[in-house]
Amino acid sequence: MKIKISFEILFFIGFLFGSLNYAKFPSTSQENLELNKMENYLKTARIVTVEKSTVGGRTAPWIISLDDGKTRLRAIFKHVNRRRPSILPDSYNYELAGYELGKLLDLDFVPPVVEREINGLNGSLQILVENTMTENYRERRNIEPPDQKTFENALEEIKVFENLVYDECLDRDDILIQKSDWKVWRVDFSEAFSPTLELIPGCEIKRCPKKLYNNLQKLDEKVIESRLKSYLNDEEIRTIVKRKNLIIEKIKKLIEEKGEEAVLFSFTSS
Numbered sequence: 053m054k055i056k057i058s059f060e061i062l063f064f065i066g067f068l069f070g071s072l073n074y075a076k077f078p079s080t081s082q083e084n085l086e087l088n089k090m091e092n093y094l095k096t097a098r099i100v101t102v103e104k105s106t107v108g109g110r111t112a113p114w115i116i117s118l119d120d121g122k123t124r125l126r127a128i129f130k131h132v133n134r135r136r137p138s139i140l141p142d143s144y145n146y147e148l149a150g151y152e153l154g155k156l157l158d159l160d161f162v163p164p165v166v167e168r169e170i171n172g173l174n175g176s177l178q179i180l181v182e183n184t185m186t187e188n189y190r191e192r193r194n195i196e197p198p199d200q201k202t203f204e205n206a207l208e209e210i211k212v213f214e215n216l217v218y219d220e221c222l223d224r225d226d227i228l229i230q231k232s233d234w235k236v237w238r239v240d241f242s243e244a245f246s247p248t249l250e251l252i253p254g255c256e257i258k259r260c261p262k263k264l265y266n267n268l269q270k271l272d273e274k275v276i277e278s279r280l281k282s283y284l285n286d287e288e289i290r291t292i293v294k295r296k297n298l299i300i301e302k303i304k305k306l307i308e309e310k311g312e313e314a315v316l317f318s319f320t321s322s
Contacts, residue, residue, distance in 0.1 A: 091164050094127060094166045094179060102116055113129055114129040126180040129175050144167075144174075147165050147240075149241070149245060149283035154213065161236060181228060181230070185228070186228060187224040188225050190229060211257060214252065215255055215299055218245060220243070226238060246288075259316070260316060262317065262318050265303055276292055303315060
């Protein structure tokens with residue numbers, strides 16, 4: 053079980069800096085130019101402050117304030133790098149791999165993250181999405197989404213991806229919800245990519261976005277290896293491919309049993 057960072061506290065802290073000019077994060081994966089700009093910002097923006105004691109957690113991440121002369125944003129920096137075959141694997145490289153794999157599948161729920169050196173340490177620097185609540189917070193306070201179906205679909209999409217990367221299933225503190233428009237994010241992949249030749253027990257795939265299903269079928273093993281070899285070892289990459297095939301087989305079987313309309317769905321713009 054992960055020892056969680058208190059994201060609720062993190063995003064509450066964000067309100068204290070409301071006078072800063074926070075950029076609006078791109079809302080769809082089609083905005084590739086905006087994503088590239090955000091990645092470049094994370095790589096090159098001037099570091100204003102480094103807060104090492106703001107949050108706890110197993111990796112003791114830092115909160116970094118950045119400024120490129122036009123916009124000031126905050127980001128979360130992880131530098132722990134216990135890669136497999138460590139007994140307790142936990143690495144910023146898995147954060148980078150999760151984001152890259154999400155881009156390969158044209159997913160938009162993992163906030164941009166890049167590799168960067170800060171104070172002499174290499175690590176992952178991920179944009180801190182402000183003004184959110186965790187799914188744990190939402191459930192405890194019985195806050196209902198304005199569009200239940202769309203919200204449930206977003207969680208189903210995330211669950212498919214979690215099976216692919218073999219990370220904890222729908223952890224309520226890893227699911228962040230934008231308060232303004234109920235955009236759903238998934239964070240914290242630093243323990244993902246277990247080299248396991250099965251899907252996650254108890255994390256049953258019931259439905260899947262049609263676009264994600266199609267992209268999974270198109271995703272080539274060589275492309276996965278090329279994009280992720282800097283972050284994952286050979287076994288971790290091989291088991292991604294195996295789980296990808298298991299997911300495709302699972303969805304095909306569901307379609308045969310229930311029909312395509314009951315299994316595949318599309319997100320519609322509001």
